Amino acid sequence: MATMKELRQERLNKLEQIKELGLNPYPAETNRTHMIAEIVNNFDAMEGKNVQITGRITGIRKFGKLAFIVLRDFSGTIQLFIQANNIAETSKEGNLIGIKDLNLLDSGDFVQANGEVIRSKTGEISVATKELKLLTKSLRPMPTIQDGFSNKEERFRRRYVDMNVNIDVRDRFVRRSKFWQATRDFLNNHGFYEINIPVLEHTTGGADANPFVTHMDALDNAQFYLRISHELPLKRLLGAGFEKVYDLGPRFRNENYSDEHLPEHVAMEWYAAYWDWRDGLKFQEEMFKYVLKETFGTLQFTLGNFNVNLDQKWEEWDYAETIEKRYGINPYNCTLEQVKEALKENNLEVEQTENKARGIDKLWKNIRKDVTGPIWLVNTPTFISPLAKTHPNHPEMTQRAQVVIAGSELCNMFSELNDPIDQLNRFMEQQNMRDAGDDEAMMLDIDFVEMLEYGMPPACGMGYSERVFWIFEGVTAREGVPFPQLKHEISETTKDIYSRINF
Structure with missing residues (x-):
């Protein structure tokens, strides 16, 4: 099986051939009249019309004077139906690739196809391509899941590949x-x-x-x-x-x-x-x-x-009542030692710098993890909420609400504290x-x-x-962002390819 370096060299060779033909492998100008999904989803109205579409090649099959290319843009995929007697020949004018030079294209390349919307003999919606313009020559092949591109670390490092x-x-x-x-x-x-x-x-x-x-x-x-x-x-x-x-x-x-x-x-x-x-x-x-x-x-x-x-109706849970019902301690009058004991009894971490506010919060989070919700947790103790306004008749609790769904706190809301003296004290x-x-x-x-x-x-x-x-x-945090932070690392393949660079 060829290595990435060998596959890349094959494409570099094709790149040189493209240049020798007088073509620009990375032109700036592109013309597109339709997204692919517009054609596929409205075939009856689009059939017989001439269109210009662009995208990345995801598959190429060539059989003598006949070829099929699968093209994908952001909206979907479509087949390019290519016949030798219907497509323009390779030409510097227009940056066109003809059927005899189709072997210079690879999966991963970007092209523009101009042609007529048809349905092939097998019933597949296609564009009978009259002109095929090269837009970008790719130098590395896209991996597949079958190739082993399923490792999370690898996927996070090359999310642009993962999304393809x-x-x-x-x-x-x-x-x-x-x-x-x-x-x-x-x-x-x-x-x-x-x-x-x-x-x-x-x-x-x-x-x-x-x-x-x-x-x-x-x-x-x-x-x-x-x-x-x-x-x-x-x-x-x-x-x-x-x-x-x-x-x-x-x-x-x-x-x-x-x-x-x-x-x-x-x-x-x-x-x-x-x-x-x-x-x-x-x-x-x-x-x-x-x-x-x-x-x-x-x-x-x-x-x-x-x-x-x-x-449905969202329930409200009182903070102190919830803690006392579960652990038998009242957040307002319990001691730090009682909080530490409750943490130990529930196999929760007790730190050397533990304080009452932090300990009570850990006890609540131990309850929270099993809450289906949606519920609003209300009346949070003042010593846990330094920026929230207190209840007029209950200064020991704040006008604060937190929504809990599926074991997670998903938002925080208060009547904001605007008393400068109270705020300074907190x-x-x-x-x-x-x-x-x-x-x-x-x-x-x-x-x-x-x-x-x-x-x-x-x-x-x-x-x-x-x-x-x-x-x-339904994903973890790192799965939920496009480019999660990772320890800096350069692949051995890249180091080998760019050996002249001192990484």
């Missing part, structure tokens, strides 16, 4: 695009403005996460963080006079990979002035249904062992936790406190990440 070999993977990212487009459409249609905010921040906050650190040469090598959340800058916009804002883009959390988390991922957060968490809860439930219906065409899903129906508590060794505790952001002192209206805010898409798509 596994069309269902490419279609996944079409749905991912629809997911975010539907998110934008829903918010835009409800009067929200998309305002892009910085990725680089002097002080980062809005979530419990360890940030990435970088430096900016233009500011005397000043230290910056890649944002872990969109929250604080968007709330500054509320202070600036905006009433409905959102941003959609990447955020960065310097944590381990898991099936549900990536250090870099896309997320969205919206904030609405003069709403409280109850207003937001109703709005977000409608938003979930709209976005998922637009993306997947249904509101009923089988997600692993969970059968989820979003088209920031101080978080900073003390950070100083004690909790790298995920929030930083003290005095600029944000200053903004609150100027005044921010009462508001509700909500955020979700593309983890919502991964859950309903």
